[in-house]
Amino acid sequence: MKEELLRDVEMVSLALDINGEPTPLLVPVHKTLLEVLREDMNLTGTKHGCELGECGTCTVLVDGQPELSCLILPIQIEGRAITTVEGASCLPRARCSRPIPSRRAMRSVKRWPATCAAAPAT
Ligand code: FES
Numbered sequence: 001m002k003e004e005l006l007r008d009v010e011m012v013s014l015a016l017d018i019n020g021e022p023t024p025l026l027v028p029v030h031k032t033l034l035e036v037l038r039e040d041m042n043l044t045g046t047k048h049g050c051e052l053g054e055c056g057t058c059t060v061l062v063d064g065q066p067e068l069s070c071l072i073l074p075i076q077i078e079g080r081a082i083t084t085v086e087g088a089s090c091l092p093r094a095r096c097s098r099p100i101p102s103r104r105a106m107r108s109v110k111r112w113p114a115t116c117a118a119a120p121a122t
Contacts, residue, residue, distance in 0.1 A: 019087025
């Protein structure tokens with residue numbers, strides 16, 4: 001019994017693109033994208049809900065398409081652009097007039113622009 005509890009967890013090395021930032025990670029292979037975002041990246045804007053794919057509170061954009069992060073393993077989306085609610089707004093806020101989208105808007109969006117057109121060029 002004790003040996004079962006001490007069994008090694010298989011880890012996987014990944015390079016994710018989260019909110020436009022290349023992000024190298026070493027995470028347990030069984031961890032969901034939701035858990036990685038909240039626990040390893042401290043991106044807590046993505047919320048835990050049912051973790052069954054029913055409530056939509058964990059929605060993120062993957063290549064501009066809404067996906068349920070509680071049902072995705074990070075290894076499934078390596079190399080694709082992940083946008084959380086934190087990344088859906090432009091930074092710094094003083095330079096952007098576009099409002100931060102609500103969680104409902106995140107769930108209903110069909111295609112989210114990769115960059116903010118409202119931000120002035122630097
Ligand atoms: S937490 Fe409910 S759908 Fe993901």
